[in-house]
Amino acid sequence: MRIESKDQFDALRTEAKKLEDSHKRKILVCCGTGCLATGAKEVAESFAKEIEERGLDVEVGLGVKSTGCHGFCERGPLVVFQPEGLLYTKVQAKRVPEIIEKTILGEELIPGLLYKNPADNERIPAYEEIPFYKNQVRVAMRNIGRIDPTDLMDAIAHDAYTGVAKALFEMTPDEVLDEVEVSGQRGRGGAGFYTARKWRSCKAAPGDRRFVLCNGDEGDPGAFKDRSIMEGDPHSVLEGMIIGACALGAHEGFIYVRDEYPLAVVNLQVAIVEARKLGLLGENIMGSGFDFDIQISRGGGAFVCGESSALMRSLAGKTGEPRAKYVHSTEKGLFDLPTVLNNVETWAGIGAIIHHGGAWFAAMGTKKSKGTKAFSLVGKVKNTGLIELPMGTTLRHIIFDIGGGVLKDRPFKAVQTGGPSGGCIPEDLLDLPVDYEKLTEAGSMMGSGGMIVMDDRTCMVDVARYFLGFLTEESCGKCTPCREGLKQMLAIYDALIEGRGREGDIEKIEALANGMQLGSLCELGKSAPNPVLSTLKYFRSEYEAHIRDRACPAGICRELTAFEIMDDCDGCHVCFKACPTEAIEGTIKELHVIHQDLCISCGACLDVCPTDSIRTLPKIELASREVV
């Protein structure tokens, strides 16, 4: 069947909703990458098998769905029961028969599978009562976790493509543009350029052929919102792109996806094929006379390809080297033709903006940053996962209320946002409302929405060095300030963490950073000094300790750090087993001791010690003690 008119689409939508309602009760199994790794596929299969064998489909109208990422990856595999809204965590396939017996047929909860709130050890049955979910407002991720991403009818039952129908039949292309402008939406890839402004500048460029591209090359380490959107609701991305193409008069689109996201590639492919079959994509969309088709292009694994001009070169089959910014890609983009490139999350929001209206979107957020934003909350935080919140939410609320605080209740040190182009934000800025401007003012960036929480056991010099190492590897090498600047800075950092730091090193780093900001060709090089400068700004004393005291205050830099077992060791022997170099000696229930000559300062013992009886100290202190 092909949809030939708006009436047919509306009829199909009614039918899809009826189909959805035919299952009075539903089991939603999260099948995002995280949950799949812990056995979600087997869980979904067992539910399907049990339902079939017991004939529950007909009898109680029970259906099971494999959905995209529910976001709370930490507790996976996750299973949600509808209409009750009950959440079970860490569900394994072998428990499925018991769940069917007790929870589905007996209406009885299984306490062990309920979420336990780390704040008060209270078990919470309802999905929406859990702090992690309670505070979220979902726009781009509106259907993730609710639909089976490979089932187009399911997506349509949840309002997918209604924005397309509205844009094609009830609005002119200019009205679509106006609506996006009213929404105030800005690019979700990091730079925060106004979507409507970008579209208008492309539309004004001369030429008959233009392109609509989706940037799914989510390269920032610590960010995975785009992966989850492409995996969990690929139709939202297609819908946004169709609407964009309609506004711009484009007929060709490309989605550039990282090759590291195999499930995203598969789900997007399925979605494209299904949408074409129904006439929602391809020639004569919904019988409107408008043609637009999308192809998927898999990236080759280069961080720099997230940069717009590099991405377009890569799409053309070339190496991903950026070009100077005075040529705008909205005028001369892919194949030197006018092109609009938006991030996955940006596209995913467009359908909702057209469906609900720009004013609805603009009512959320702050003065200059409208709407909601997806973040991946990771690192040393209790509730890791994916969240979407109105712009302007404070970091404290995100980390402590939604995230549940720092892992093992250790002291909070910093939160890193914006990936390698971002910076580290310290504790005294925790009340900062998160939006584009505020993060930039704090020396960081919105970036891809990665938030990496760091505790006192994170060395800020090491973190800055980590990003420099990353960028040195990923710099394309085209311009000198970036290529050489990174290399020289990395050499200084290597000296710092190995205890060879010298007075004047910090000043040298600052000078190099300044040069890179001024002279680099693309944003990769220009923003590369951010992790360096923000750690220097907020954690300068740690740098000074590395240089002057030959000490790493966090106890991470190996050349500077020694480990020691304290007298309150109860001899549990756990560290003995964890030590990779057999440097720990001791019999069970007796005080253990670390042989310093064998110890490689990896910290494995400290991480596993249940009684916190292992401490770090500067190596230099240990040496002086031996002399005495």
Added chain:
Amino acid sequence: MAEQPCVDLSKTEEILASYPHEEPSLIQVLQDVHRAYNYLPCDVLVRVAMVLDVPLAKVFSVSTFYKAFSLEPQGDTIIKVCTGTACHIRGAGQLVEELERKLGIGADETTEDLKFTVKTVNCVGACAMAPVMIVGEKYWGSAKPARMSKYLAEGGHDEN
């Protein structure tokens, strides 16, 4: 140049047949080739350059630019240790070291018997389970050095 190619080119022909013969297809073709042969054999690159009508130097430049490509044969099982930020601060480095102790190879190296190749990758987007290691197709979340033997033994097979 009458030398016989040392790899079977029929798979290459099949891949080439499914793409338009033009430069924009290059990366997609190389990805499929890499999947089919587990690396980019030199003879294949020559053939790809000819069919797509792209200079061999450009094919070589693309092959060495992107991280996904290797010009050396890879092990049967690829071990990817994620070294994204979240994994880094949760101890990914210790996993790489443990692999070095167990297999005698560092990052981007292959064991002599061509069984394993170790790679470090920049974020696989599974940060919530950091540190993450992927053995073959199998993801291991909250990976610990002490469990490395288990990961290596069970990798590739998808059983829990």
